[in-house]
Amino acid sequence: MNDWKKVLIAIDDTPTSDKGLRYAGKIIGKLPGVDVCLLHVYPEPPPDYYNSGKSLADYTSQQEVEANILVQRCRKMLTDAGIVPESIVTEVRMAAELKTISETILEVQQQGGYGTIVVGRRGVSKAEEFLFGSISNALVHHSRDCTVWVVG
Amino acid sequence: MMVELADLPEEIREKLRHHRVTHSLRRKSRVFVDTTNFTAIDYGDIILVDDRYFLVTAFTREGRFGVDDQVKPWVPRVEDLNTGEHKILKLVFHETFDITFGPFTIPCYRNPEKEARVLELVKGHPHFMQGEAVLDEAGNLVRILDIINGSRVDKVIQRSGTGHKEYFNNELPDILAHYLPCVKAIGFLHSHGLRHGDVRRDHIFVERHTGLYRWIDFDYDFYLPEKPFALDLFELGNALMYLTARRNIYPRDIMADPDLGESVAGTIEAGDYSLLSKNRIANLKKIYPYIPTSLNNVFLHFSLGTEVFYETVDELYLDLEKVLAQGW
Numbered sequence A: 001m002n003d004w005k006k007v008l009i010a011i012d013d014t015p016t017s018d019k020g021l022r023y024a025g026k027i028i029g030k031l032p033g034v035d036v037c038l039l040h041v042y043p044e045p046p047p048d049y050y051n052s053g054k055s056l057a058d059y060t061s062q063q064e065v066e067a068n069i070l071v072q073r074c075r076k077m078l079t080d081a082g083i084v085p086e087s088i089v090t091e092v093r094m095a096a097e098l099k100t101i102s103e104t105i106l107e108v109q110q111q112g113g114y115g116t117i118v119v120g121r122r123g124v125s126k127a128e129e130f131l132f133g134s135i136s137n138a139l140v141h142h143s144r145d146c147t148v149w150v151v152g
Numbered sequence B: 001m002m003v004e005l006a007d008l009p010e011e012i013r014e015k016l017r018h019h020r021v022t023h024s025l026r027r028k029s030r031v032f033v034d035t036t037n038f039t040a041i042d043y044g045d046i047i048l049v050d051d052r053y054f055l056v057t058a059f060t061r062e063g064r065f066g067v068d069d070q071v072k073p074w075v076p077r078v079e080d081l082n083t084g085e086h087k088i089l090k091l092v093f094h095e096t097f098d099i100t101f102g103p104f105t106i107p108c109y110r111n112p113e114k115e116a117r118v119l120e121l122v123k124g125h126p127h128f129m130q131g132e133a134v135l136d137e138a139g140n141l142v143r144i145l146d147i148i149n150g151s152r153v154d155k156v157i158q159r160s161g162t163g164h165k166e167y168f169n170n171e172l173p174d175i176l177a178h179y180l181p182c183v184k185a186i187g188f189l190h191s192h193g194l195r196h197g198d199v200r201r202d203h204i205f206v207e208r209h210t211g212l213y214r215w216i217d218f219d220y221d222f223y224l225p226e227k228p229f230a231l232d233l234f235e236l237g238n239a240l241m242y243l244t245a246r247r248n249i250y251p252r253d254i255m256a257d258p259d260l261g262e263s264v265a266g267t268i269e270a271g272d273y274s275l276l277s278k279n280r281i282a283n284l285k286k287i288y289p290y291i292p293t294s295l296n297n298v299f300l301h302f303s304l305g306t307e308v309f310y311e312t313v314d315e316l317y318l319d320l321e322k323v324l325a326q327g328w
Helices: A016-028 A056-080 A101-112 A124-134 A137-141 B009-015 B112-122 B163-191 B230-245 B253-255 B263-264 B293-300 B315-328
Strands: A006-010 A035-043 A089-097 A117-121 A146-152 B044-049 B054-060 B071-080 B085-091 B096-101 B102-112 B131-135 B141-146 B148-154 B204-207 B213-215 B220-222
Touching: A006 A016, A006 A101, A016 A146, A035 A056, A035 A101, A056 A089, A089 A101, A101 A117, A101 A137, A117 A137, A124 B102, A124 B230, A137 A146, B009 B293, B044 B141, B054 B085, B112 B131, B112 B141, B163 B204, B163 B213, B163 B230, B163 B315, B204 B293, B230 B293, B230 B315, B253 B263, B293 B315
Parallel strands: A006 A035, A006 A117, A035 A089, A117 A146
Antiparallel strands: B044 B054, B054 B071, B071 B085, B085 B141, B096 B102, B102 B220, B131 B141, B148 B204, B204 B213
16 A cells, blocks of 8 residues: 555546545645645547648647646645645656556556545436446556545 | 569469459559558559558458448458458558447557557457468558358348247257357457457357357557456457347337337336446346346346446356256
């Protein structure tokens, strides 16, 4: 089991993600020795993206710009909650090489030895989960050596 | 580069002169080395790619359910003037459209590059249409497809015209024994990161001389980043249920059937319906009580009442394989 104080918070630009972030801030904000990674994973471009002559580099640079705004906003939420800026790192990745978003989050968790994953949960129907997936459910089912905080 | 008829090799021009297609033409054939504007290509024209001369002899038609036969100008039927072989060409047509599943809308795409990758991967695989992709002079990916001599499986299973119980006991075991490797074949694509993209009952052809079931049409693609293979998997379940019932079953079908009617319709509960196909009944054992529970349990994975989904095609394959080994 990895050190639970190494916390990986998966973020995106949704209210449920903010909810998870606020919850994590309340729990770990005042604790000493906590290291946080703010992680944003975005999907590969849709199949028709390249038809207009755009390249993967165009896509990733656009995603990185948007991700940086997101990451800065989330970083501020954590520092406002009392986490020292030096203990926050950020990472932005594309879910590539046939990996889903949840698989990419777990890859970062394993590589960084994170003991806690925090993720928001929006609540989906069975049909939605079958077709579109549920990142929080996937993390709960497939995570190893860590605890998953699912904030609904 | 413009190519005129007079630029073609003499033996090709000779074949063209005597061809039945050109006999009925009131104009000269044209030669296309660039297929970008495929709507300009017509019956009797020649598509020159890969140093091969393909004479357009017809166009395929859209077979999607509920759509009247519409000509697909990007999919000409052709004859290779060198060899005399008949082929189907697929020209680049980037199309984006939405498909509705119950309350959900999924963006779908025609993806020639993906179809080319699938064709390359499945070369020699007995359960897939065969073909190759080449570039025309403008860099368009032209797919040259072998024609499968056979019929759609959903037509084949209607041929005997027997009652359902007889069909179920005498015909279905063999049909599903042929369908099972098709399920595995889709799992094979997924294991290489590729989707079929348009798994449908009419996209399985039964080859006349071998009886093999083969998947056709790989150019559709969809965008489900967290569940990239879910739609293929769901449609495999739909096809399985169709093969079993020999139709899709909706409440109106139950009411219209004198052997079923109100007494059966009244037993249908919310959880018996398909997870994604509106009003389609997945719990087929309520319609046909002689369906073994083990087979029906496979269907129920695709129902609204399910607690457990299949996550992969392999899971479906293993369950179905077990059911078929037990027999009925």
